[in-house]
Amino acid sequence: MSKSAPKAASLPLTGVRVLDVSQVMAGPFCSMLLGDMGADVIKIEPPDGGDQTRRAMGFKLKGNDSLGFFNLNRNKRSFALNLKSKGAREVFYRLVESADILLENYRPGVTKRLGIDYETLAKINPRLIYASISGFGQTGPWSQRPGFDLIAQAMGGVMSITGHPGGPPTKAGVPVSDIGCALFALYGILSAHIGREKTGRGQYVDASLFDAALAFSIWDISEFWGTGRVPTPLGTANRFGAPYQAVMASDEYFVMGANNNRLFQTFCDVIGRPEFVTDTRFATNSMRLANREALISEMEKALAAKPALEWIDLLLAAGVPAGPIQNYAQALDSEHAKAREMVMEMDHPVEGKVKSIGFPVKLSETKQQIRLHPPLLGEHNDEILAELGVDEAAKEKLRAEGAFQ
Numbered sequence: 510m511s512k513s514a515p516k517a518a519s520l521p522l523t524g525v526r527v528l529d530v531s532q533v534m535a536g537p538f539c540s541m542l543l544g545d546m547g548a549d550v551i552k553i554e555p556p557d558g559g560d561q562t563r564r565a566m567g568f569k570l571k572g573n574d575s576l577g578f579f580n581l582n583r584n585k586r587s588f589a590l591n592l593k594s595k596g597a598r599e600v601f602y603r604l605v606e607s608a609d610i611l612l613e614n615y616r617p618g619v620t621k622r623l624g625i626d627y628e629t630l631a632k633i634n635p636r637l638i639y640a641s642i643s644g645f646g647q648t649g650p651w652s653q654r655p656g657f658d659l660i661a662q663a664m665g666g667v668m669s670i671t672g673h674p675g676g677p678p679t680k681a682g683v684p685v686s687d688i689g690c691a692l693f694a695l696y697g698i699l700s701a702h703i704g705r706e707k708t709g710r711g712q713y714v715d716a717s718l719f720d721a722a723l724a725f726s727i728w729d730i731s732e733f734w735g736t737g738r739v740p741t742p743l744g745t746a747n748r749f750g751a752p753y754q755a756v757m758a759s760d761e762y763f764v765m766g767a768n769n770n771r772l773f774q775t776f777c778d779v780i781g782r783p784e785f786v787t788d789t790r791f792a793t794n795s796m797r798l799a800n801r802e803a804l805i806s807e808m809e810k811a812l813a814a815k816p817a818l819e820w821i822d823l824l825l826a827a828g829v830p831a832g833p834i835q836n837y838a839q840a841l842d843s844e845h846a847k848a849r850e851m852v853m854e855m856d857h858p859v860e861g862k863v864k865s866i867g868f869p870v871k872l873s874e875t876k877q878q879i880r881l882h883p884p885l886l887g888e889h890n891d892e893i894l895a896e897l898g899v900d901e902a903a904k905e906k907l908r909a910e911g912a913f914q
Contacts, residue, residue, distance in 0.1 A: 519547075519874070519875045520546055520547025520875050520877070521546050521547060521872070521875055522543060522546040522547040522548040523547035523548075524547075524549075525543070525547070525548040525549070525609045525610065525702070526548070526549045526551070526607055526608045526609050526610070527540055527543050527544070527548045527549065527550040527551065527608070527609065527610045527611070527612065528551050528553060528601075528604055528605065528608045528610070528611045528612070529550055529551065529552045529553065529585065529611075529612045530553045530592075530611065530612065530613040530614075530615075530625070531612050531613055531614040531642060532554075532560045532561050532562065532614065533560070533561055533562050533565075533614070534562070534581060534658070534684060534687040534688070534691070535614060535642045535687045535688070535690045535691040535694070535716075535718065536612050536613070536614040536642050536691070536694075537552075537560065537562065537581040537582055538581055538687070538688060538691040539612060539640075539642070539691040539692075539694045539695050539698070540552070540585065540612050541581055541582060541583060541584060541585065542691075542695055543610070543695070543698070544583065544584030544585050544880075544881075545583070545584055545868055545877050546877065547875075548609075548610070549586070550584060550585040550586065551585070551586050551588050551604065551889075551893060552582065552585045552586065552587045552588065552884065553588050553590050553592070553601070554587055554588070554589050554590070554886060554887070555589070555590075555591060555592075556589040556590070556591055556886075556887065556913050557591075558886075559587070559589065559886040559887075560578060560582070562575060562577050562578040562581060562582075563575060563578045563886065565577050565578065570859075570860055571859055571860050571861075572859035572860060572885075573886075574859075574883065574885070574886075576863070576864075578883060579857070579863055579865065579883040580865060580866050581883075582883040582884065583855065583865060583879050583881065583882065583883050584879065584880050584881050585881060585883070585884055586881065586884055586888070586889035586892070586893065587884035587885065587886055587887055587888045587889055587890075588604075588887070588889055588890055588893050588913075589886055589887030589890055589913050590890075590912065590913050591911055591912055591913060592623050592625060593623065594907075594910055594911050594912040595910070596906070596907045596910050596912040597907065597911075597912035597913065598623070598624055598625070600894070600897065600899065600907065600912065601625065602630075602633055603897050604893075604897065605630050605633050605634050605637065606633060606634055608634060608637060609636070609637070609638060609702065610637070610638045610639075610640065610698055610702070611630065611637060611638070611639045611640065612640045612642070612694070612698070613625070613639075613640070613641055613642070614641070614642040614643060614656075615641075615643075616643065616644075616653065616655065616656075617641075617643055617646075617647050617652050617653060618653070620641075627639040627641075627713045631711065634711070635709075635710055635711065636705060636709065636710060636711045637711040638698055638701045638702055638705065638711040638712060638714065639711065639712075639713050639714065640694050640697065640698050640713075640714035640715075640716065641713070641714065641715055641716070642656075642690055642691070642694055642716050642717070642718075643656050643715075643716075643717050643718070644656020644657065644660060644661060644717060644718050644719060645661075645717050645718070645719045646715055646716075646717035646719065646720060647715045648715075651664075651719070656717070656718050657718075658680075658684040658685070658686045658687040658718060659680055660718075661686035661687075661690075661717075661718035661719045661721070661722050662680050662681060662685065662686050662722055663678070663680070664719060664722075665686065665718075665719050665721075665722025665723050665726070666722065666723065666726055666729065666730075666740075667680070667681055667685060667686070667722050667725070667726065668680050668681075669739075669740070669741070669742075670726075670729050670740045670741065670742055670743070671742060672742045672744070673742055673744040674741065674742050674743065674744065676742065679742070685721075685722065685725060686718040686719070686721050686722045687718060689718075689721035689722065689724065689725050690716050690717060690718045690720070690721040692721075693716050693720070693721055693724065694714060694716035697714040697716060698714055701714055728747075728748050728749060729748065732748050732749075745764065746801060747766075747768065749768075749798075750766070750768025750769070750794060750798070751768060751794065751797040751798050751801045751804060752765065752766070752767050752768070752773070752776070752797065752801075752804060752805060752808060753765075753766040753767070753768040754805070755834065756805060756808055756809055756812055757809050757812065757813070758812045758813070758815060758816055758817035758819075758820050759812070759813050759814065759815055759816050759817075760816040760817055761816075761817045761834075762817070762834055763817040763818075763820065763821055763831060763832065763833050763834060764831065764832055764833075764834060765820075765821075765824060765829060765830065765831040765832075766829075766830040766831075767829055767830075768794065769794065770793070770794065772828075772829055772830075773785075773786065773791075773794075773797070774786050775827050775828060775829055776824065776827075776829050778827070779820075779823050779824055779827050779829065780808065780811040780812060780820075781811060781814075782807070782808075782811050785804075785807065785808075790803060790804070791804055817833060818833065821833060849867065850867045850868070851866065851867035851869075852864060852865075852866070852867060853865045853866070853867045853868075853879065855879045855882055856882060857882045857883070858882065858885065859885070863882075865879065887913065890913055
């Protein structure tokens with residue numbers, strides 16, 4: 510374990526070593542979550558620039574690393590290692606001997622050429638859990654295609670149901686395929702880790718952005734299989750309940766959900782239109798879905814009487830789900846985000862105080878913490894080499910052959 514990291518003996522994954530050979534988003538997000546739970550995550554980066562996300566955003570900080578990199582790489586150590594070098598691979602193999610988990614996101618076949626594929630590393634360490642993240646998985650006719658969130662959203666169906674009816678193709682605003690894949694990979698890794706406690710052997714985990722996009726599309730695929738109709742965009746509406754969407758008040762849109770008969774009756778009472786409940790067009794959920802456009806049009810005539818925030822207060826008081834549509838400035842500054850500690854600060858050796866997105870899950874007995882700032886490129890090279898017992902003479906030889914800077 511790193512000498513520079515505070516003790517984290519109480520965290521669930523303390524003592525688990527992770528080698529992260531991934532870049533950009535899905536892999537680094539997955540390994541950061543492991544690090545947040547106490548794992549010793551060693552981020553293996555190419556010496557010539559490191560992870561691409563270090564320089565991914567278009568505005569300049571004091572140093573060379575982006576805020577995007579910071580929010581994907583806390584609680585890790587950086588080891589700048591050129592895996593194309595034979596000497597670097599030998600060092601890497603020594604790390605594998607003590608590793609529990611390895612995570613990579615090369616295009617299928619590249620790890621074999623580098624000599625860091627699962628078959629090779631499992632011979633060194635049969636207990637190793639080896640997770641590969643790719644655009645389309647390790648098998649199938651699309652496996653060699655490059656993997657980007659945009660491409661996975663498009664080819665996995667997500668873009669076909671995103672946006673407004675008749676509008677241009679639209680991707681989800683957040684990278685759902687990337688983040689979804691990271692979470693599914695994490696689920697596979699932790700499941701394999703628990704299984705290893707019974708069998709004593711590791712295994713291979715194959716996660717892809719394409720699979721994640723399909724796995725998230727539960728309602729849309731269910732509609733397709735159930736009706737034979739290919740789903741299309743619905744804007745903010747829902748396939749299985751109405752009203753459940755953004756609606757216009759006197760001043761702006763807000764969101765509300767009254768997608769069962771009880772909530773719909775309460776909603777109609779609040780907005781002063783009890784007659785909607787007995788209107789044959791709106792009497793049941795199936796009728797409301799069939800006549801959604803007419804329903805929303807009638808609702809918005811009534812909602813035009815008051816501003817959005819006033820309607821939200823009235824609906825919430827009556828037990829009807831409703832809320833404002835906030836931008837990130839408003840969401841981050843909200844009292845709720847502060848109470849949930851979703852905005853944190855950490856110390857960085859170059860940037861000073863830096864904001865960080867908070868931990869998205871809370872544990873009652875083992876409170877997470879930012880134990881390590883997002884590392885500078887190669888910041889922990891000497892520390893990790895010392896842990897491996899590599900002396901100065903060996904380091905100079907490795908440096909001369911280009912194993913690291």
